[in-house]
Amino acid sequence: MQAVSSSSASLARRAPGTPGALRGLLLAWALLLCGLLLLAPQAQAQGIELTTLKAERDEDALSLSFSTVYELPRPVEDALQKGVPIYFTAEVSIYRSRWYWRDARIARVSRSWRLAWQPLTRQYRVSTGGLNQTYGSLHEALNAMRGAQGWRIAELSQLEDDAKHYLEFSYKLDTSQLPRPMQIGLGSPEGWALQVARNMTVDLAVRGTP
Numbered sequence: 001m002q003a004v005s006s007s008s009a010s011l012a013r014r015a016p017g018t019p020g021a022l023r024g025l026l027l028a029w030a031l032l033l034c035g036l037l038l039l040a041p042q043a044q045a046q047g048i049e050l051t052t053l054k055a056e057r058d059e060d061a062l063s064l065s066f067s068t069v070y071e072l073p074r075p076v077e078d079a080l081q082k083g084v085p086i087y088f089t090a091e092v093s094i095y096r097s098r099w100y101w102r103d104a105r106i107a108r109v110s111r112s113w114r115l116a117w118q119p120l121t122r123q124y125r126v127s128t129g130g131l132n133q134t135y136g137s138l139h140e141a142l143n144a145m146r147g148a149q150g151w152r153i154a155e156l157s158q159l160e161d162d163a164k165h166y167l168e169f170s171y172k173l174d175t176s177q178l179p180r181p182m183q184i185g186l187g188s189p190e191g192w193a194l195q196v197a198r199n200m201t202v203d204l205a206v207r208g209t210p
Contacts, residue, residue: 047070047194047196048068048069048070048171048172048194048195048196049068049069049070049196050066050067050068050171050196050198051067051068051069052065052066052067052147053065053066053169053198053200054066055153055167055200055202055203056207057156057204057207058207060155060156060157061152061153061154061155061156062094062152062153062154062155062156062159062202062204063150063151063152063153064092064148064151064153064167064169065147065148065149065150065151066090066147066148066151066169066171067146067147068146068147068171068196069146070142070146070194071142072086072138072142073192073194075192076173076192076194077138080115080116080117081117083117083119084178084179085114085115085116086114086115086116086173086178087112087113087114087115087173087174087177087178088112088113088115088145088171088172088173088174089110089111089112089113089171089172089174089177090110090111090112090148090151090169090170090171091108091109091110091169091170091171092107092108092109092110092151092153092167092168092169093105093107093108093167093168094106094107094108094153094154094158094159094165094166094167094202095165095166095167095168096159096160096163096164096165097163097164097165097166106154106158106159106165107153107154107155107158109151109153109154111128111129111148111151112128112174112177113126113127113128113144113145114126114127114128114177115141115142115145118134121134123135123136124136124137124138124140124141125141126141126144126145128145153167159202159204161204164201165201165202165204166199166200166201166202167199167200167202168197168198168199169197169198169199169200170195170196170197170198171195171196171197172194172195172196173192173193173194173195175192
């Protein structure tokens with residue numbers, strides 16, 4: 001009987017319902033939660049947040065304005081500082097809905113920004129659409145690339161007033177424009193997959209500010 005009592009007491013001490021076991025379980029959960037909280041800001045910093053996306057019509061065209069928030073991941077910034085130019089590309093496709101067939105794509109446009117570090121002048125150079133501008137800091141250079149205003153994406157003659165239209169928008173770090181040897185060695189490493197995409201209905205009644 002004494003042996004049975006001793007064994008029962010030992011099992012009770014190890015039972016998950018005892019205070020010691022509960023303390024251990026709570027400590028494990030607390031450590032897991034702290035780990036997730038530490039990882040959350042790091043994961044958010046790797047993405048692109050789309051803060052504005054707006055399509056408006058003017059006299060004879062449909063224009064798009066968008067803005068984003070992001071920072072360059074460390075591997076991308078390191079490559080930039082070593083003389084590798086990086087590119088961001090925005091793409092827009094406009095579709096007309098059709099109930100009897102596949103939706104018709106009526107327009108597709110893209111715009112690219114090239115960012116390069118110039119070690120001799122210690123400045124950043126942003127190029128887009130044949131225009132070039134230099135900036136004294138990476139923050140200023142990225143601000144010039146994080147969006148566009150009044151981007152002409154389609155002629156009004158391509159749209160039908162009595163039809164439904166929608167657009168597919170994407171903005172990304174364009175690794176396809178990196179030097180070919182770097183593309184081959186790049187693969188899909190962590191930090192280079194910066195992108196955001198959004199679909200939006202086009203309301204032709206929305207007019208831009210004159």
